[in-house]
Amino acid sequence: MGNERIATESDDTAAAQRRGCGPLHPLRGDSDASVAPLRQLIFESVRAEGALSRVEIARNLGVSPASVTSAANELIGAGYLEEITAPRRDAEPTVRGRPPVALAVQAGAGLVAGLKIAAATNSAVLHDFAGNAIADVTEPGVGNAVSPDAFDSIADTLLTTLLDRAGRTRAEVHAVGLGLPGFIDSAAGTVLWSALLDTAPVDLRDRLATRLGVPVVIDNDANLLTLAELWFGDGRAMGNFAVVTIEHGVGMGLVLNNRLFRGARGLGTELGHTKVQLDGALCRCGQRGCLEAYVADYALVREASTALDWDPSELVGSGRMLAQLYEHAKSGDPAATSIFRRAGRYLAVGLANVINLFDPELIILSGERMEYDFLYADEVLAEMARAAIQVDRPAPRVEIHAWGDLIWARGAAALALSQLTAQRLGAPGVLEDT
Amino acid sequence: MGNERIATESDDTAAAQRRGCGPLHPLRGDSDASVAPLRQLIFESVRAEGALSRVEIARNLGVSPASVTSAANELIGAGYLEEITAPRRDAEPTVRGRPPVALAVQAGAGLVAGLKIAAATNSAVLHDFAGNAIADVTEPGVGNAVSPDAFDSIADTLLTTLLDRAGRTRAEVHAVGLGLPGFIDSAAGTVLWSALLDTAPVDLRDRLATRLGVPVVIDNDANLLTLAELWFGDGRAMGNFAVVTIEHGVGMGLVLNNRLFRGARGLGTELGHTKVQLDGALCRCGQRGCLEAYVADYALVREASTALDWDPSELVGSGRMLAQLYEHAKSGDPAATSIFRRAGRYLAVGLANVINLFDPELIILSGERMEYDFLYADEVLAEMARAAIQVDRPAPRVEIHAWGDLIWARGAAALALSQLTAQRLGAPGVLEDT
Numbered sequence: 001m002g003n004e005r006i007a008t009e010s011d012d013t014a015a016a017q018r019r020g021c022g023p024l025h026p027l028r029g030d031s032d033a034s035v036a037p038l039r040q041l042i043f044e045s046v047r048a049e050g051a052l053s054r055v056e057i058a059r060n061l062g063v064s065p066a067s068v069t070s071a072a073n074e075l076i077g078a079g080y081l082e083e084i085t086a087p088r089r090d091a092e093p094t095v096r097g098r099p100p101v102a103l104a105v106q107a108g109a110g111l112v113a114g115l116k117i118a119a120a121t122n123s124a125v126l127h128d129f130a131g132n133a134i135a136d137v138t139e140p141g142v143g144n145a146v147s148p149d150a151f152d153s154i155a156d157t158l159l160t161t162l163l164d165r166a167g168r169t170r171a172e173v174h175a176v177g178l179g180l181p182g183f184i185d186s187a188a189g190t191v192l193w194s195a196l197l198d199t200a201p202v203d204l205r206d207r208l209a210t211r212l213g214v215p216v217v218i219d220n221d222a223n224l225l226t227l228a229e230l231w232f233g234d235g236r237a238m239g240n241f242a243v244v245t246i247e248h249g250v251g252m253g254l255v256l257n258n259r260l261f262r263g264a265r266g267l268g269t270e271l272g273h274t275k276v277q278l279d280g281a282l283c284r285c286g287q288r289g290c291l292e293a294y295v296a297d298y299a300l301v302r303e304a305s306t307a308l309d310w311d312p313s314e315l316v317g318s319g320r321m322l323a324q325l326y327e328h329a330k331s332g333d334p335a336a337t338s339i340f341r342r343a344g345r346y347l348a349v350g351l352a353n354v355i356n357l358f359d360p361e362l363i364i365l366s367g368e369r370m371e372y373d374f375l376y377a378d379e380v381l382a383e384m385a386r387a388a389i390q391v392d393r394p395a396p397r398v399e400i401h402a403w404g405d406l407i408w409a410r411g412a413a414a415l416a417l418s419q420l421t422a423q424r425l426g427a428p429g430v431l432e433d434t
Numbered sequence: 435m436g437n438e439r440i441a442t443e444s445d446d447t448a449a450a451q452r453r454g455c456g457p458l459h460p461l462r463g464d465s466d467a468s469v470a471p472l473r474q475l476i477f478e479s480v481r482a483e484g485a486l487s488r489v490e491i492a493r494n495l496g497v498s499p500a501s502v503t504s505a506a507n508e509l510i511g512a513g514y515l516e517e518i519t520a521p522r523r524d525a526e527p528t529v530r531g532r533p534p535v536a537l538a539v540q541a542g543a544g545l546v547a548g549l550k551i552a553a554a555t556n557s558a559v560l561h562d563f564a565g566n567a568i569a570d571v572t573e574p575g576v577g578n579a580v581s582p583d584a585f586d587s588i589a590d591t592l593l594t595t596l597l598d599r600a601g602r603t604r605a606e607v608h609a610v611g612l613g614l615p616g617f618i619d620s621a622a623g624t625v626l627w628s629a630l631l632d633t634a635p636v637d638l639r640d641r642l643a644t645r646l647g648v649p650v651v652i653d654n655d656a657n658l659l660t661l662a663e664l665w666f667g668d669g670r671a672m673g674n675f676a677v678v679t680i681e682h683g684v685g686m687g688l689v690l691n692n693r694l695f696r697g698a699r700g701l702g703t704e705l706g707h708t709k710v711q712l713d714g715a716l717c718r719c720g721q722r723g724c725l726e727a728y729v730a731d732y733a734l735v736r737e738a739s740t741a742l743d744w745d746p747s748e749l750v751g752s753g754r755m756l757a758q759l760y761e762h763a764k765s766g767d768p769a770a771t772s773i774f775r776r777a778g779r780y781l782a783v784g785l786a787n788v789i790n791l792f793d794p795e796l797i798i799l800s801g802e803r804m805e806y807d808f809l810y811a812d813e814v815l816a817e818m819a820r821a822a823i824q825v826d827r828p829a830p831r832v833e834i835h836a837w838g839d840l841i842w843a844r845g846a847a848a849l850a851l852s853q854l855t856a857q858r859l860g861a862p863g864v865l866e867d868t
Binding site for chain 2: 387
């Protein structure tokens with residue numbers, strides 16, 4: 001298996017434009033680009049629904065049954081789809097003749113892996129082509145910043161552990177998706193800055209592909225969590241929503257019109273580094289007044305030693321310090337309470353700014369720190385609603401998803417699967433080569 | 435002429451989705467909706483380019499010449515397009531036979547008016563169907579908040595003055611676009627809140643249509659300025675940019691993928707009311723710490739009386755106060771300088787937040803206050819770049835457009851024309867009725 005580049009989400013956008021999603025003045029669009037291959041649309045449809053008949057596919061995609069049959073035969077021939085006996089639907093009338101046939105993804109067509117590497121916890125999942133999880137791993141994270149070589153090693157070992165657990169081989173893995181915190185240019189495969197790496201920029205996608213011997217796609221971890229919500233979670237029924245993650249940092253993913261928004265230059269939304277105070281608290285990024293510098297773990301921890309009268313030289317993990325701080329706040333300690341209260345108020349301002357700028361239908365709060373309910377206390381949400389512009393409608397709904405660490409890795413696997421599909425099925429002629 | 439509802443920009447978005455701009459999983463899209471009528475695409479193409487041959491249209495839209503001919507004949511028959519002798523292009527080879535024929539918009543098919551109503555200055559333009567400006571008016575604005583009846587009157591008189599100047603009648607006007615500051619739900623035609631109206635919400639579109647006897651479409655003024663940039667300005671060559679306007683308030687329009695972004699619920703981007711300081715300066719909207727409360731006219735004026743030792747009871751227009759404050763700052767007065775310096779620093783933070791969240795290719799600063807260069811002084815732009823996330827690429831370009839007041843009205847006229855086109859040509863069967 002080579003390490004060819006996997007097409008990325010921005011290619012999906014280009015594909016959408018090829019489908020005619022152009023500007024108001026059509027002449028400004030990619031006027032002579034062709035449409036995305038029908039076989040890719042068919043495969044995506046079937047994967048999303050589990051199983052679909054050719055007639056249902058044709059109806060859903062608004063194309064003729066004949067063209068579906070032709071493209072589906074290609075996909076079956078290449079081993080991506082298979083015919084199964086259609087699941088009986090209660091609402092359907094009984095028809096005479098042979099039993100109805102549906103198309104399903106050939107789950108055995110290959111494997112994809114999703115890895116999430118982070119300071120506190122690393123996780124990984126192995127999926128088949130139909131998106132079923134086969135195995136997973138969760139282990140301690142990398143801690144402080146490491147060299148690119150050390151990072152590659154960690155990813156390599158994580159993948160080996162995952163495959164060992166599943167009893168599968170690396171040769172069966174068609175693509176690896178990797179999520180990590182920081183500024184990631186997913187299209188270029190470059191880490192522009194990450195707290196996990198001691199140097200920047202790093203062409204992580206290509207060097208990791210060489211190391212693993214498998215094509216790799218990388219992305220910001222908050223983006224992957226957002227993709228997981230879009231594909232497996234509440235986002236399935238919603239076109240416009242924001243996911244705000246609070247862990248060691250504050251991340252955000254934004255879905256606009258059912259697609260992950262990455263900004264004009266691929267860098268996406270960096271809510272954690274928007275400024276909520278001129279000349280404010282010092283952030284890990286070196287700037288002052290970032291939202292993250294008031295809300296993230298390290299921001300709370302650096303005040304905890306004052307509130308709890310800890311010896312700053314004492315070696316205490318930040319997780320333990322936070323847990324203790326939370327206990328103190330729960331029992332009414334005023335200093336501890338004021339730390340959480342301030343963090344909650346700044347978070348409310350940050351969320352209100354998201355509402356004022358994006359006007360989403362839903363905000364999902366996620367990440368490890370959702371274990372601390374101060375972050376979504378009634379008073380925080382009320383302050384958020386007050387700081388949003390006051391019009392004739394309520395502030396958007398806020399949901400708390402205290403999902404486990406594996407959901408990040410699932411997002412990474414979904415990204416790998418999606419990009420692999422786009423690459424294998426998206427370009428004319430490539431199907432014949434696989 | 436009735437006052438039927440004019441389709442709005444959000445309908446354009448729906449049209450784009452009908453053209454296949456759906457989600458990653460096609461099944462979630464409007465799977466059984468039909469594509470936007472070819473005749474609308476043809477009309478928009480011709481209007482954008484001035485004149486196009488049928489062959490060029492077919493090539494640009496990627497459809498067969500036969501279908502272009504058929505739809506174009508409909509448009510010619512209904513009086514929207516006309517045949518002209520094609521302008522000679524230098525690059526084209528000379529061909530024998532009859533002279534080449536192009537299609538052009540039938541400029542005489544009707545008129546649209548664009549009105550901008552504001553505190554300081556009202557303006558209006560009259561356009562023909564091809565988008566040519568025929569007449570314009572600029573007059574003093576409404577000053578403080580007025581009743582909806584008084585507002586209707588002002589718009590009515592403004593339209594009459596415009597038509598008198600052009601020597602045309604109201605019956606010739608097919609649609610009026612109106613821009614005003616505030617929170618506007620353009621799709622619903624409702625003003626949710628505006629500093630110009632003494633009550634809220636106001637169903638301005640429908641009541642104004644009744645009063646004027648012409649279909650009306652309303653929008654936030656910053657959105658209209660953004661549309662003007664997209665259609666007539668620098669935005670023509672750019673898919674993703676932000677327009678930030680500074681006048682009596684701070685407005686913002688955002689173009690993503692060549693389209694005006696209105697948020698999930700139609701309210702769009704309200705940069706002026708994002709918070710840059712917890713518990714900060716009091717804003718006109720009643721909240722604290724809004725960007726507008728540090729940067730807009732009223733924010734500077736309320737400190738000016740302190741800096742200039744003015745008697746607060748003295749009646750001085752805010753324009754004159756600002757001009758005097760600016761003079762003092764220019765001559766080195768420390769108090770006056772510090773007022774502008776602070777405003778510039780907060781603006782830098784606001785723009786950096788736009789960069790961190792949207793990552794645009796370009797930020798256009800516009801509006802009356804661009805006459806004061808402190809808002810785009812080198813130190814402001816440097817502070818903006820420092821407060822944006824630091825990666826391997828420069829901060830987006832910032833351009834200053836100190837355009838006159840009429841560009842706002844041109845945006846309103848363009849909106850009216852675009853929506854009228856979508857309504858007349860966008861729905862099956864409607865062409866026959868016009």
